[in-house]
Amino acid sequence: MSYPDADALVVGGGLAGCTVATELARAGRRAVLLERSKAAHHKVCGEFLSGEAIHYLSRLNVDLAALGAVALRSVRLVLRSGVVEEKLPFAAYSLTRSLLDEELLRGAAVAGVDVQRNTNVETLKAENAAWWVSDRDDRTFRSKDVFLATGKYDLRGFPRPAGTHRGLVAFKMYYRLTPQQHAELGDAIELILFPGGYAGLQPVEGGRVNLCLLVTGGCLKAAGSKWAGVLPYLERNSSYLTKRLNGATPLLESPLTASRIPYGHMQASSSEGLWHVGDQAAVIPSFCGDGMAIALHSGAMAAHHFLKGDGAAVYQARLRSQLGRRLAIATRLSQVMVAWPGAAQVVKMAPGLLSFIASMTRIPDTALLR
Numbered sequence: 296m297s298y299p300d301a302d303a304l305v306v307g308g309g310l311a312g313c314t315v316a317t318e319l320a321r322a323g324r325r326a327v328l329l330e331r332s333k334a335a336h337h338k339v340c341g342e343f344l345s346g347e348a349i350h351y352l353s354r355l356n357v358d359l360a361a362l363g364a365v366a367l368r369s370v371r372l373v374l375r376s377g378v379v380e381e382k383l384p385f386a387a388y389s390l391t392r393s394l395l396d397e398e399l400l401r402g403a404a405v406a407g408v409d410v411q412r413n414t415n416v417e418t419l420k421a422e423n424a425a426w427w428v429s430d431r432d433d434r435t436f437r438s439k440d441v442f443l444a445t446g447k448y449d450l451r452g453f454p455r456p457a458g459t460h461r462g463l464v465a466f467k468m469y470y471r472l473t474p475q476q477h478a479e480l481g482d483a484i485e486l487i488l489f490p491g492g493y494a495g496l497q498p499v500e501g502g503r504v505n506l507c508l509l510v511t512g513g514c515l516k517a518a519g520s521k522w523a524g525v526l527p528y529l530e531r532n533s534s535y536l537t538k539r540l541n542g543a544t545p546l547l548e549s550p551l552t553a554s555r556i557p558y559g560h561m562q563a564s565s566s567e568g569l570w571h572v573g574d575q576a577a578v579i580p581s582f583c584g585d586g587m588a589i590a591l592h593s594g595a596m597a598a599h600h601f602l603k604g605d606g607a608a609v610y611q612a613r614l615r616s617q618l619g620r621r622l623a624i625a626t627r628l629s630q631v632m633v634a635w636p637g638a639a640q641v642v643k644m645a646p647g648l649l650s651f652i653a654s655m656t657r658i659p660d661t662a663l664l665r
């Protein structure tokens with residue numbers, strides 16, 4: 296079955312896809328968004344919303360407070376040799392992705408986007424000066440412009456390179472901490488370093504906490520290659536995290552996992568009419584907590600250039616010039632942190648270094664679309 300032509304097809308309805316589609320619909324374009332999920336679901340993500348992410352969410356009329364987002368005020372870096380705490384240099388929140396992504400999809404539909412859920416795109420090909428997209432149910436969609444917003448999933452025939460920091464495996468789990476541990480965590484995001492990886496721990500709405508951790512393949516092997524072995528590994532290697540999780544109740548049957556994450560990937564070029572947004576455009580190491588901001592920013596930038604009549608290549612080059620250096624710095628830092636966690640001790644000796652690192656690895660203020 297063939298679907299009426301659209302001004303733009305957006306494949307993937309996460310942060311980047313919803314942003315492009317909403318911006319285009321607001322400008323009067325017929326945007327069709329194809330999202331494979333049927334309903335709200337969890338995603339592997341630390342769920343830390345940086346200042347830049349909040350900026351773009353407010354452009355999309357997302358009311359974080361009304362959704363129950365938790366305000367975060369400080370960052371705690373937990374090293375073997377002690378803890379360094381600093382106030383966050385910007386307002387930050389946390390909100391579960393199952394809530395946030397649904398709100399964005401709802402907002403897109405309100406803006407006039409033709410949102411097609413339960414639509415699993417299988418093929419994308421260029422033919423007769425147009426892009427053809429087919430889903431698992433053999434429905435066909437056609438447009439001159441396609442926005443590739445499938446996040447960590449690559450469409451067949453469009454693989455991203457492996458990135459410059461590969462081999463990390465991610466786990467995400469929600470917990471209910473004991474009241475004492477929850478109070479001690481307070482309104483901080485904790486970044487806990489251990490040999491072979493790092494973990495982010497922060498409160499989210501509903502009195503829960505999000506534990507998101509990244510471990511190397513070697514570390515996972517040492518842990519018996521399964522989650523059941525990861526917790527004892529952490530117990531042996533991080534007394535801090537062990538204390539936090541002591542008496543905690545896991546709230547998911549099993550953790551969500553992700554592997555083959557191409558950290559450091561920055562899309563270099565583009566075919567005519569094919570716009571890479573979100574994780575399909577750039578993948579920043581998770582410790583920065585800025586991947587969602589980049590997804591939102593790239594979506595807004597892509598829509599901006601599309602509406603100006605620029606080609607996809609112009610947008611892609613602009614994004615690269617804004618983010619390339621920051622992504623490279625963040626990726627190098629992540630490599631060092633994982634390989635030599637002791638090196639992070641330098642932060643203890645230089646007050647303000649955490650904020651400086653944050654400023655060097657985020658989207659520059661001047662690049663944000665107002």
Ligand SMILES: Cc1cc2nc3c(=O)[nH]c(=O)nc-3n(C[C@H](O)[C@H](O)[C@H](O)COP(=O)(O)OP(=O)(O)OC[C@H]3O[C@@H](n4cnc5c(N)ncnc54)[C@H](O)[C@@H]3O)c2cc1C
Pocket residue numbers: 306307308309310311312329330331332338339340341342343344345348414415416417444445446447448450465466507508509553556572573574575581584585586587588590
């Ligand atoms: C371990 C980890 C921790 C992180 N922590 C943070 C953090 O704390 N803060 C932060 O800002 N960022 C964080 N990130 C990064 C952030 O999660 C991503 O950068 C962001 O989700 C990318 O958004 P996106 O729109 O590109 O993709 P997504 O949000 O993943 O959306 C992609 C959408 O495409 C859909 N899709 C995929 N394939 C198809 C298909 N074939 N057909 C139709 N639909 C499809 C999916 O269902 C999904 O809804 C983290 C990442 C990881 C791995």
